[in-house]
Amino acid sequence: MAVGAEQTRRTWWLLSPALLTVGFFMVLPMVILLVFSFMEADPYGGVDPGFTVEAYVQLLFERDFDDTLAYTGIYLGIIWRSIALALVATVGSLILGFPVAYYIARQNTRTQNLLLFLVTLPFWTNLLIRTYAWILILSTDGVIEQPLKAIGFLDGTLDMMYSNGAIAIGLIYTYLPLMVLPIYASMEKLDFRLIEAASDLYAGRYRVFREVIVPLSTPGIVAGCILVFVPSLGAFVAPDLLGGGRKLMLGSLIHLQFASSRNWPFGAAIAMCLLAIVMIALMLQARSSARRRAMEVA
């Protein structure tokens, strides 16, 4: 279709409200956040004028009373814990979700639609509420402990709350649908005759799985892993409620700096680190999908 100058102008007019809104209230704030990360902290919240890289220095070093810098691993530790927990959540969702995506892809269209609906339904309910439900389940005298105590299986408490495990369970629970859907989408296109062919050629179940099913659903697996990893990394609700604010992750650390610690530049600097990690993850995905496309062409 030839696109005339008049039509182009109309297209931009139609686009402008959405683009200006996102640009003005989302991109500009990001730029401001970046600027904040290079400013001085105001002890009453907000920032003071003046350029400094203090916020980024704080990530690695602690300033002693005599102004010498001493290396501190606290914040790197939190970044590392965030990455580790996000990875655990990603692998956990993959293990839990992959067989389910495969099972759904093998059903007839009607059942497929119903099961997909059931997978996504909890995702659209309130994140806070879903996480809160896990407090009821995991807490002392909660849904798991109470019956165990009643039948005399348990004495004392299992102490499941406020642990890395509780956070991981919460994260997996929150983002699981984001793993199942893309894997299902790539499996749905998978030609099941290939699996039959492999079986005809005496491939055992394990080999069919490893050499046919997994390679053919790789795009979905990669997409699902990114979709779970990225929001897990910046999660605030799960570490806050299930980790009790003691097991900090990047999301809760950022919130803390803006809320009670009142060190906005430092919070902004951590947010920038989070965005950098997210961008690296997205770039890796783009690269792997480009490579796959190149291989398909070749």
Next chain:
Amino acid sequence: MTDAARTTPDIALPDAKVAGKASGQKRKGFEVGSFPGLKTWTWVFFIYLYAPIVVLVVYSFNANNRAQKWTGFSTSWYAKAFSNDDIQSATINTLIVASAATVLATAMALLAALALARGGRFKGSTASLGLISLPLIVPEIATAVATLSFFVVIGIQFGLLTLIIAHTVFCIPFAFLPIRARLEGMDDTLEQAAMDLYASRWKAFRYVTFPLLLPGIVAGAMLSFIISVDDFIISLMVAGAGSTTLPLYIYGMIRVGISPEVNVISTVMLLISLVFITAYWLLTRGDDHTVH
């Protein structure tokens, strides 16, 4: 079918056994591509997904005043929650913000979707799409603190207005995606026909495109509404003192100590989400096959 394909029975027999599914007869206990425990695993998966929700609803009928410990059935917490003034005002705030953000976001998303689906390919279409989907990619906590910083810089007072602005931004992609999916499934021959018959561009839109697009618009609006009602992290950063929304209220209650009132509000919010999403699903079911 050619004669060569009609094989003699003694050749066809082992073939039919291995590819039982293809030839329409299944051998008991073996199906190609099936794995043991797959069904059980799927059951476990769905139990994991729904057990917490069931627990939440059941515990909203808990008689005890500490939510975690079950002591007996009671509906008294429902009466308490519904007569709670704070909950009522939080509900009103939530509805105001969600309605305003939904209307604004859906209107902008509709225009943008029309531009991107009907404007042909033009320089900047990919970038525009990227900008519109930006709120989906950036981690919520980063958006939240960035928006907070922005509002502080321009010196606006925190309240319902800041909530509406912030919610509108992240609702845009959610309103946009279903509308665009619907538009891409419709070809533009009907619009072209209307304009050939001397309908103005506006009339063609009003009487042809819009009615066909309506299910997509309603779906996008419902998605926006539910996303706005459920939003917590961004609201936490940009709400003012008098503009507490329901998720913020729930968060406050969870932090100070849990009473079954939280379960009651949660159950009600859960029900609202379920109704909306089910309606959304029914509305967009027909669009599924047009996406591919």
